[in-house]
Amino acid sequence: MKYDFTTVEPKWQKAWEENDAFKAVDFSEKPKWYGLVEFPYPSGAGMHVGHIKAYSSIEVISRKKRMQGYNVLFPIGFDSFGLPAENYAIKTNTHPHDITEKNIAHFSDQLRKVGFSFDWSRVIATSHKDYYKWTQWIFEKLFEHGLVFRSKTLVNYCPHCKVVLSNEDSQGGKCDICHSEVVQLPKDVWFLRITDYADKLLDGLNHVDYPDSIKQQEIAWIGKSTGAFVNFRLAGTDEKLEIYTTRCDTLYGVTFMVVAPEHPVLDKYKDRIRNWDAVEQYRKESAKKTEFERTQLVKDKTGVKIDGLMAVNPITGKEIPLFIADYVMMGYGTGAIMAVPAHDQRDYDFAKKFGMDIVQVIKGGDISKEAYTGDGEMINSGFLNGYTNKKDSIKAMLKHIEKEGIGHKGVQYKMKDWAFNRQRYWGEPIPLIHCPKCGTVTVPEEELPLELPPVKNFEPGTDGQSPLAKIDSFVNCTCPKCGGPAKRETDTMPQWAGSSWYFLRFCDPHNDKAFADRKKLEYWMPVDQYNGGMEHVTRHLLYSRFWHRFLYDIGEVNTPEPYAKRTYQGMILGADGEKMSKSKGNVIDPLDIVKLYGADTLRTYVMFMGDYQSAAPWSDEAVRGCKRFLDRVAGLTDIMTAEKEDPKLENSLHKTIRKVTEDIDNMKFNTAIAAMMSLINEFYKAGSITKDDLITFIKLLSPFAPHITEEIWQYIGMNPDGKTFITLSSWPEYSEEKAKDSVIELGVQVNGKVRGTVQLAADVSKEDALAAAKAEPNVSKFLEGATIVKEVYVPGRIINFVIRK
């Protein structure tokens, strides 16, 4: 059969859609399977080959699951709020809404052209008001449950995008959107109390099937540590300076204290500080440093000793000096530390530079050279002397300080609360109202969605004010509680809000009474497999698990974790091995490949190019190799002439069914395709195959290359009415019996070196196998005149003669 993909592919795409081939059925009797891919941000650039790879895994598995009799939900939508559209709109003097709708249409068209089996009746977009109504509704629930709070603290701020960023959005000190340096500014910001969920987010990882790399990264990001809070008194005052430590058992070794430059205690005791000028100067300098600079100079410690203020070591009663230094961060712990130079390298470096005492309290190491951070016997530590186990000494000290009232056990997280408001236009308006009488109140549920006003000028204010603040008709409102005049919150939600619950909406996308019907949620959730990028592990994945867990806690959803299984894909690099980027000119447009070779070729290549989880460079030649393979598949109809099944081919066929079935389940798509390539080589070598051979083969291939297999299926008369699709037929079953080899080839080693091979019946006896091996000419050559010390026979694997001459 000759086939022309330019006509065949659109033909089947249309036929599938017209016949609702991929429609997920609520409450079907069949077992459900919910496969999810990260819905795209509809950028102006259109789809990237990375999207194709990311979606193809769940696509292939979904198509196979349908054939295996599952009721599959494989939805798609658009994460359509966000800064790039807004920035682009400003640049081109258009409106983000129009641009977004245009991009969504473009993306939808591209996705269809690749032949993905999405259920298009469930498509959603986070910027549509029937969707963001429920994003706002969930936010109000969070507010009602005390998980939203306002606080003026140092936050990450991107001067280029003119927005406050969360910690997750400024990893590595860079803005997640524009990659420029983030600065720390004191701002009044809305936070979501994600840290309240830190333990639940950690525990949830024990109940899901995620790769270790993902679990570890989330655990590290949450960064839980257990320790103690201890109060140090300022000498001559009642002021208590609280510190956090994981090693309270080293209290006897504390010889000075350090507070972060921003620590408020300094201002409070300004009058007593004799070198205030120096302190202020140091503060200014450290404020100027970027986060990057502040964390780079690890060795060279800077700081200023505070003249006029001393602290008191609560356990020894000794007065100790107090410093400010920027190696102590305001954002972790209490912004103040007890310094134990003998057992902490940073404190050690600092003590050496400023001539502080170094008191060893744990035996071991050489503290004349460096801090000793290992374990050992406690010394110079009063009642702790003689303890040799870290756990025990910490426990004993904790008991002591709790009894004395100078401290208590505590937990700290590296993760910070989620800075949630953005001073930009193209996002969900935060549904809060500021009333001078009632305080902050939520917009009543019946008034949701709080619609984004359609304005012309949405440029961000230079003073960090949201564009919405300029619209009086939006800002001024009446308080829903007292009816008095009030003002609306003018900031919008961050990029990640809408994506934090979209998988729930797919279960019931058109519901206008609830974010989703409870019964439908119970039917579809949890997501059985969710594929996405590694870059979202400490952003979207964490945020969405948090929202979902909250909804579970308030009884709105039926599972504590949203995703039963998470997988990820490796990046597609440019042909030069570099990350694809416009500036390098190595970007591949997936639609160019579709035009040139067809969607099936693109899909097959993307799955064949290498291990799914690994990064691999693009190769135009290798793409053509996949096209060649598919052309050979089309040619199979010409050799479909055999009447009787060849037992050897049948054996290979059943082995291939087993291999492809297992490989798809294990995401080993490259070897699944390789197995089919091997089989087709065998087919052509055999010269003729039966119709059943062909049917089985194209069924196996159909999840990868659905169009060509659909065309062959019809060509050989399997689709007389035009809607009996191969993609909805049954997945081939293999028989272990038929997949078994009757003759096996075994390697024969002499002293561990392969010297020959023997052909043996699969059920050969040990004696016969060894005899045949000894008779193999090249083996017998080595055995001549030697004593066989040992005969190793592993059935089906190897024969090894250990000899001595």
Place this chain on the structure above:
RNA sequence: GCUGGUGUGGCGGAAUAGGUAGACGCAAGGGACUUAAAAUCCCUCGGUGCUUACACACCGUGUCGGUUCGAGUCCGACCACCAGCACCA
């Protein structure tokens, strides 16, 4: 520095639980078909040696050691690269 991962031909990569290293594909070389090219088909394809040839021998999975009849796979030490975190007290 810490955490996780990777290291195999010219290239992308195969190799359940230790058992014939290099499947499959690409590139390359040779040949067939063709006026020619493209396409297609057939053959060769880790290195070295030896051979008319079939064969065969030695070396070979980042480096050095170890365990084992047998190591790409397990253990120990190291090196390189990738990703994430990073003065986290």
